[in-house]
Amino acid sequence: MKKKFKTDKHILIPKHQKLSDAQKQKLLEKYNVSVKELPRILKTDAAISSLGAKPGDVIKIARASETAGEAIFYRVVVDV
């Protein structure tokens, strides 16, 4: 059987994670922002296809960073 390719398991794709509602609230509070001020990610983005994220959810992305080793980013899921 042909092995199915999973994008989110690929080594070059940084780890994507869905935030719980409580975590989301905490994040928004920490930066004193609304969801509108967060960077965005498309709902159809391949990296989050397996997370089942809905518009309005916040995705936490842990990227390898040249300066910081690991950098945490947050993106809000949007429709189109």
Place this chain on the structure above:
Amino acid sequence: MAKEKIVEKEAKAEKKEEEGIAEAAEKPSEEAELLAEGLAEQTPEEALESAAAEASPIAPKKEEIEPQESHISKQVKSISFSILSPKLIKDMASAKIVTPELYDKEGYPVDGGLMDIRLGVIDPGLRCKTCGSKLKECIGHFGYIELARPIIHIKFVNIIMTLLKATCRDCGRILIPKNKLSRYKEILDEVEKERGIEARRDKIKDVITNLKTINKCPNCKARQKKITLEKPTTFIEEEKRISPIEIRTRLEKIPDEDTLLFGLHAPHVRPEWMVLTLLPIPPVTMRPSITLESGERSEDDLTHKLGDIVRINQRLFENINAGAPEIIVEDLWDLLQYHVTTYFDNEIAQLPPARHRSGQPLKTLTERIKSKEGRIRHNLAGKRTNFCARTVISPDPMLELNEVGVPNIIAMKLTVPERVTAWNREYLKKFVEMGPKKYPGANYIIRPDGKKKKITDETKEASLEEIQPGYTVERHLMDGDIAVFNRQPSLHRMSMMCHRVKVLPGKTLRLNPAVCHPYNADFDGDEMNLHIPQTEEARAEAEILMEVQTQLISVRYGLSIIGCVQDAISGNYLLTKNMELSKNEAIDLLAAVGIDNFSKLPRKEKVDGKEVFSALIPDDFNFTGKTRENEEVTIKDGKLVEGYMDRANLGEGSGLLLRNMHKRYGKAFTIDLLGKIFRLGIEVLLRNGFSSVISDTDLPENARLKIKETLDNARKEVDHLISEFKDNKLDAFPGKTLQESLELRILEVLNKARNETGKIVEDFADQGSHTMIMAKSGARGNLLNLAQMAACVGQQAMRGKRIEKGFAERTLSSYKRMDLSSEARGFISNGFKTGLTPTEFYFGSMTGRDSLMDTALRTPKSGYLYRRLANAMQDLKVEYDGSVRDSSNRIIQFDYGEDGIDVSKSEKGLINVKRIVKSVG
């Protein structure tokens, strides 16, 4: 929650105020009263406060309660854009223009002409007929002309096109069934709510493009004909031209409710207003005429253009009234269309631009606004300043690093305002007494009411009498004043730094060569700008944020961007490497640098150069580092005990020594020390003499033979490779063709040979020669340069390959075809001193030209790239929580640079916690 409420309240207050203003506009006599009311409404707290103050028993004198100035603060809540309607054009006009004549025989503006005095005043002494105010007070008033026939407005051609295509030619309705109309509107509103006005516009475009192909009206079932645009302004419907009159009637038929789907908002914007029936005439104040020296008047380009329009318009009227044949009328109509079009935009591709008699194109409305020389980029975004100077720069190492040498003629033109107080009155009077022609004097005094008075020999006495506290004296620039110094292109913040003025004779601006690097300046004719801040705030800001010492450590890589250069490096190298001085010489040297405490020098007759250098360094400074040659450098208790100084420690962008110094003793000390080290190096060279000579490249006989041998061997090896290649005995590198493999091998052999010659030069050249010292200390040049002069220039390469182009299968006609030998493909085996053969020289100039072209083409390209980058990022800002945000508070980075570290305050982007703990505990 509470926040929202406040916003609501404000909005309400606003509304009231707006109404107030509207009323005020209607009844100008009551204006003042209403405005006062508006003020009270706007700031209820203030009103309350003042009322309370009045009522309170301990209220001070009445004059003090009354506000000195009445501030009317208003907030712009929204701006609506629309198109001028014929009615509005008529209403806002104060004159109807009927004749193209400008002036009568006496030179007085003609009534109803384009320079009608009802349109504003441009002559001194005259009063405006409309508003009664004088020149500069009257902002001018619009007029209008009635066009004999409707004219298409060139800027709306595209919208008119879509309107015609997407509406029914019969009933004027949009080509959407009536019952679906509201659904479309809902969709648009939804899109706008979700993704903003931009998205709504895109959606509108989508909807409209789909309508264009419909050929039957869903409302009245009329067949739609195909409409094409013949650029610029002619609309054709199935081979028949639609006249602007017809277009206008069709646009008139479009009902208000349908316009919303085109992104227009009737009744604010009616489609038919895009076809002009009245043309507004701009006030003369925006097209003033110039009186030439001969007394002749020269009119503005716009006036010329308007004259054409009015003339043709009158002719068209006359012809229509006289019942002229249709052809003549149409011709005139087209001509009028042309003039009106070029009046708006004289750079329409399909139209020949309207020209002056001299042949140069007229600058009409669009050209006034757009592009680099237009109103926006030139006048609004391009700011110009007073109190600035610009000249050629030249070096002066005896200046401090944070000083700038200002020519005295400039110092007498640039001034600093100083406020007179009881304490400095006598001091400032001295400047006034000197007058504007003697230094240090003063050019102006400013009275407390803001009137500026020039100081001249005649007014000097009067001014002296007049001066008292409250006045301001604009005195000449003096030593120690603050100035902002700048060199374009200002690519980073170090391109504009604050310096202290030092007034000097001469006509150039002087700066210490050590600060050339941040400005990227040299002295081959560079010019720089100098600005003198005029207020205390500006001076403080410049001093605290921009002074040279505050910019010492680069925010880009965290090392000193200012360091020793050229002679300063060679000098310190010589001094600290291996130099012995008598005590007297040492003291002389230090005194020249500006040190007067010689106690650090050891008490002996002969002093080591290292000890002289150590005299500059504070006693408690410790440092270990490496030289360029990877030798140990140790400074222990303020003494250079091991190693020597070179570019690795003193140079710009590499000086760990400087960074540590900065961290330990602060910016002011470091900059001062750097200046001293710099001067020390120069003084050393001054005393010993230092210059490069041709004999520096001399090599002993055996070295020359060795070089010849290596080059001969290389040549043989290349020949061998070529013959192997021809015999097909060569192995190809993986992924490369045989030819490519050969080239790579040859390149490798030749490069090796060149490097070997370099090594030989390094070993055999006079180690004490000044050229060698410069190369070794890193002051200028490197060993490769020396080897190129002394032994062999090496392979000339273009695009990473040996030279191959030129003639058919050969580089030059003096070689056989397919000659792959080293000399036929641009290997220069001679050194610059020996001289190049003609073919070698030719190969050299080929690569020379290539790199010249490359730099000439790359500079503007990267400049534009940088401009786009800077424009895109100009309002990004690091907030207090460490996140990077744009102007609408959107987060770009959650932590600045992903790690939140300020590079200039760290070590290579890392924070050495251990050391900090150690230094604290």
